Amino acid sequence: MISMKKLTIKSNTSLVNKTGAWRTHKPITDNVKCIGCSLCAKLCPENCIEMKPIENKPKPLTDYDYCKGCGLCAHECPVKAIAMKEDY
Ligand code: SF4
Numbered sequence: 896m897i898s899m900k901k902l903t904i905k906s907n908t909s910l911v912n913k914t915g916a917w918r919t920h921k922p923i924t925d926n927v928k929c930i931g932c933s934l935c936a937k938l939c940p941e942n943c944i945e946m947k948p949i950e951n952k953p954k955p956l957t958d959y960d961y962c963k964g965c966g967l968c969a970h971e972c973p974v975k976a977i978a979m980k981e982d983y
């Protein structure tokens with residue numbers, strides 16, 4: 896029997912596990928549409944979205960070294976400000 900410990904990684908360790916190479920699609924954020932709610936940053940399973948102030952408003956900044964292109968951020972964004980684009 897395979898131990899589940901061998902199939903999963905410790906949470907919040909993406910910064911030592913570069914997952915960007917897995918990606919086939921890349922999230923592109925439209926900062927005009929974005930309302931700065933930070934939901935994408937909270938939900939990202941790789942913890943690779945950081946909210947940064949742009950013109951005094953919080954906007955998401957994605958670290959593509961770690962974004963695996965899962966699309967969760969785009970799916971959950973309440974104003975559909977994130978689009979997934981092909982990235983081979
Ligand atoms: S979930 Fe959408 S609206 Fe909220 S911060 Fe992210 S991109 Fe902006």
Ligand code: SF4
Nearest residue numbers: 939962963965966968
């Ligand atoms: S697609 Fe979005 S939610 Fe998925 S890893 Fe990349 S930034 Fe995170």
